[in-house]
Each structure stands twice: as C-alpha cells, then as structure tokens.
Amino acid sequence: MSVAIVPTARSDKTGKIVAAREAARLIRTGDTVAIGGFFGIGLAMEVIHALAAIYGETDTETASFGKPRDLTLVWCVSPGDGQQRGAQRLAQPGLVRRLIGGHWTAVPALYQLVAGNQVEGYNIPLGPLSHLYRDIAAGKPGHLSRVGLGTFADPRFGGGKLNEKTTEDLIELMTVGGREYLFYKAFPINVALIRGTTADPEGNITMEREALTVDTLSLAMAAHNSGGLVVAQVERVADVGTLNPRQVKIPGALVDCIVVATAADHHMQTIATPYNAAFASEVRVPLTSLEAMPLDDRKIIARRAAMELRPHSVVNLGVGVPEGVAAVAAEEKCADLMTLTAEPGVIGGIPAGGPNFGAATNAQAVIDMPYQFDFYDGGGLDAAFLGLAEADREGNLNVSKFGPRLAGAGGFINISQNAKKLYFLGTFTCGDLDVSVVDGKLLIERDGKFRKFVNQVEHRTFSGPYATQNDKEVLYITERCVFQLTRHGLELIEIAPGIDIKRDILDRMDFEPVVRHPREMDSRIFRAEPMGLREEMLRLPFDARFNYDRDHNILFLNLSELAVKGHAVIERFRERIRSIVEPLGHKVYAVVNYDGFDLDRDIEDAYLDALKEIGDRYFLGVTRFATSAFMRAKLGDALKKRGVAPHIHESEEEARGVVRETVPRT
CATH class of the missing domain: 3.30.750.24 (STAS domain)
Incomplete structure (x- = not known):
C-alpha cells in the first residue's frame, strides 16, 4: 500500500489526533473500558500506560482533572506481557472495580486483585466474549450459545465467577427448543482501546503491519453504538484521501481519538517481536528456515499428535505443547497438506509459538477473530490439538485455574466442544520432569514432582461426560503413553517403548484407568530422523x-x-x-x-x-x-x-x- 505520510501537526484538521495522555484523560470514573488485541498483538500499550500513569500521579494538574476510578476492564486475551507492560500496570487498588477476561495468563497482577477478593472477576470463554462485542454493537440483549455448557462458565458450575466478591450473574442457563443454552448478557462499553497501523486525520485506519486484525472492528462498533469513546493507537498518519478504502479496517466515523505511538516498544507487532514481515504477510519465507525441534518430551508428544493429521483437514493448534505440531508438520514437509489455524484469525501457513503465539508465517488468510469463532462453533474444525494441564477419571480437563494462578479458558472451550476430533497434549507429570531417548526407548531420568492425572480437576474447562454424550473422539497424548476417552473413563491404549506400565504410569496417577490391551507407540517417534509423514499421508x-x-x-x-x-x-x-x-x-x-x-x-x-x-x-x-x-x-x-x-x-x-x-x- 502506498500512502502519503505527513507530519502529524500539519495533517490534523479534525482534532482527532491527540497525545496518549490526552486520550487517557477522557476516561471517567465507573467507565467500562474494553481493551482490544490478542496478548501483545494489537495492544494499544502507549494509551494503557498513560492511563496507569495518570492514576498514579499526585500533581495538581491531575487533581484538577480528576482521576478515573472503579473501572470495569474487559478483554478477550491477556493484554500484557506477564511482567511490567500493558494492562499489568492497571493493577492498582481503586483504579479497577471489575475485571472480565477471556484469557488471563499475561496479566497475573490483575488476577492477584481478584484472588485477594479486592475486585470482582469473571472468566468468560473467548468465543462468546468476542461474539458479545458484535451483539453489543447490534443492540442485542446478549449472546446465546451452547459453548460453555458443563464447564465453569455454566451457572451450575460457577457461571464464570472467580471469587466471593463477584455476585452478579453475567451468564444465564436457558432452554430454547428443548435444548440447553448459555446466555451471555450484554453491557454497554464506554471506552474501546484499539490499534492499527496507519490512520488519516478523519480516523480511517488500516492494519497492514499488524499480525492480526483480531476483535478491532467489532470492539470499535460496540463502543460507538454504546455511545462510548473509541481511541485508536497507530504507527503513523497519512494524508486525507490516500488510504485505499478496501484496506481500511476501521471507518473514521467510529473513531474519536488517534494516538500516534511515540515509543517503538509501545507498538511492537507481538509481545516479543518488533516487526516480522512474514507475520504481516508482506513476504513468504521458506519453511526450511524454521528450526527443527530437539528430540525431547515436547517433540515426542508433538510427533505422536502429528500422526493424527489428515490431508485436506482444517486444524486448530493451541498454545504451549500443541505449537510443536506445527513445527513437526513443517519438518515432515506435510504442513501444505492440511490447513492449520489459530483462534485469533489466522488460516493456513505455520502458526507461531511462544510469545509470538497468534501470528503465523505464510498464512493463507487473516480474518477477524469473531468470524474465526463462527467457523469453529459451526463445526468447521476437523481436529483440534490443545493443551493438557490436569485431567481426571471422567476425562474432564483443567487448563484454566490452578490455586492462586489463573490462566483463563481463552478459546479452549469453543474449540474443544465443537471440533470433530480432539487431541489433548501435555507431559504426563510436571515440575522438573527430565526424559531422554536412548536406543529408541524413552527413559525417565527424573519424574515430575506434580501429578496431572487426578481424581477430580480443580476447574472444569472441558467436560468429559458432555463429550461422551456427543460421541466425541478424544485422545490424551503424553510423552510416555496415550489415553482414549470412553464411557467408562480414560482407557490406556498406547505405551512408549522403554516405559514400565506400573512404575511409570499407574503408580503416577490418582486413579486407575481402564487397561486392556495397550500397544506400543510407533517406534519412529523416538528416532532422530524424520518420520516420513508426508509419504504416509499421501499413500492411498x-x-x-x-x-x-x-x-x-x-x-x-x-x-x-x-x-x-x-x-x-x-x-x-x-x-x-x-x-x-x-x-x-x-x-x-x-x-x-x-x-x-x-x-x-x-x-x-x-x-x-x-x-x-x-x-x-x-x-x-x-x-x-x-x-x-x-x-x-x-x-x-x-x-x-x-x-x-x-x-x-x-x-x-x-x-x-x-x-x-x-x-x-x-
């Protein structure tokens, strides 16, 4: 895209272009502030930091304007870096009153306010929350969905509430046409903090250098139609009339304030990457440039999972260990045989991992996150590979809450309830686990301190009984064995070569799984050379x-x-x-x-x-x-x-x- 970049002072005739501090001062006590983005992708960090700074000041200027207090913060996915940046800085007593988030991993300081019963807190599944923005924009009373039934989002299991201070019901159980649904209630959004790449003085915004478009448009519409304020952080300003209308993602009619980022680390493409042209789809890179994984426990799990990939299928890869499936698919030169996706909107290519999760290399398309969940919820996924943190005898899974630590469900519930086939991936134990491969056999050098297969999960992110009622095909894949979900609970169906079933598996579980005739895991998984998956997939x-x-x-x-x-x-x-x-x-x-x-x-x-x-x-x-x-x-x-x-x-x-x-x- 070719645009005429002009100096900010000369170009602004509308008064929309302001400093981050000036925009943050427009936020009032009691406002509901929704933060767009996916982790650090699309995060208006400079505006967020300005809001935190204003609340922390004691000067007379701040006193005369008044400090915003008792805010409700809403976000889809972790608007921070887990340390000192982003919404982490908003974790100040008095500044916030209520927190509503789909995913919380990167904002632990905010969760500590919830854990300490200082503020109200809700965890709402990512799909319904992103859809709720559209419903708020459309003036609807809320969002009706089957996503969340049987999990912690279900009012019968807590309704998404995270502490005793949280009492208002934001989710209701309803029956429509004889079937159960969850109704996620709408609420007005007073301020939306969004981000793009280029704006013109009228507020039209493009996103050409962004890794994702995420929830930006839906959120801007929700705030505007609530009578609220839309603040957009951008990299640069272009002259009026120079932006291609087909590339404008946010129409100027929705935008009230434009903030041009003044610090490079306040407008990074992801939380870890200043800019990667492949993430912005400016270039396609050879997949051979992606590093192969070492043969460790994560690769063993990813390899066994990759054996479930099928040509022409559409697949979701979750964060953490499932990211390795993409790396294995690239190494095996079979990634082009199926379509890999991630919930924020990438379709095709190789989804990125680690702190770049959400972005993708060589994507075929990047769509808005709510549309991705339309596709997921309607059964568009042939298979999903998700994390395995804690499982119980019924096949229930917890990946969202562990004592004082809240990860949040993210898109896990949408994906796990609606994909045709499910594969949960994780190590068998955790905490200083050390394994090695010797002569094609798995050796447990030091087992993990903590068990992951327990009698009852602490937080139900996935319901095993609900899955079996719907005849869902589910595997639990670890480095040493594989379980299958049955109507009688988990059945042990595969064991790694070198593993003793009693010592290394049964004695490390809190319950007895079904054990009939487990077979040995494929020996190719435990060899250094590629497994030949491409040839196998193409073989009729x-x-x-x-x-x-x-x-x-x-x-x-x-x-x-x-x-x-x-x-x-x-x-x-x-x-x-x-x-x-x-x-x-x-x-x-x-x-x-x-x-x-x-x-x-x-x-x-x-x-x-x-x-x-x-x-x-x-x-x-x-x-x-x-x-x-x-x-x-x-x-x-x-x-x-x-x-x-x-x-x-x-x-x-x-x-x-x-x-x-x-x-x-x-």
Missing part, C-alpha cells in the same frame, strides 16, 4: 487405487506415490486385479497412473514379469502416464526390455484418449 488405501468404469470397460489403476518394496505388494496387486476382472467374464482396458511410483531395484524383474502376466490375462490394452519426464524414461526403458508396450504418456487426458486404440499385447 491399497484397494482405493483400483476403480472400474463399467460403462467404458476401463480399469483405472492409481499407482501414484506407491512404494513397491517387496513381493507381498506385487501379490496384492495381482490378486486385486484378478478379483475385479475375473467376475466380469471378459478382458478390460487399463489406464495406469505412475506419478511418484517407487519400485525397488531388487524386485524390478518380479514386478515386470507380473505386469506381462496380468496384461496377457486380463487387459485388452494398457496406457500409462506420468507427469515426470524422469519417471517416463526410467519406466519406459524397463518395460521395453520385457516386451511390454513402453510408451508412457504425459497426462491422464492423453492416456484416456488413446486407451481404446492400444493394441493388446501378448
């Missing part, structure tokens, strides 16, 4: 490679990517053709796809002998094709030596066109 079921067209008397043989390494495959090949053709009582024409075909040199003679025998017995004529010139030359020479028609066509269309003209070979 053997019988699916043979298709007979009765109308045209043509048998199509798809030998694409087939590896013929032994005599057993040749016999299966011969038997499958016999089973199709002999019942017909006549010979057929054949069209054979040899793209990527791999024939071991040691059995080349046996395979070519079989071809000649099959051709003589069952085929009226055969045409072959391969798009690879090398494959055509190599296979053609071998066929010629056996007196089999050596010509191999370049495309399936060409092969089909000449099949009936092929002279039968004897």
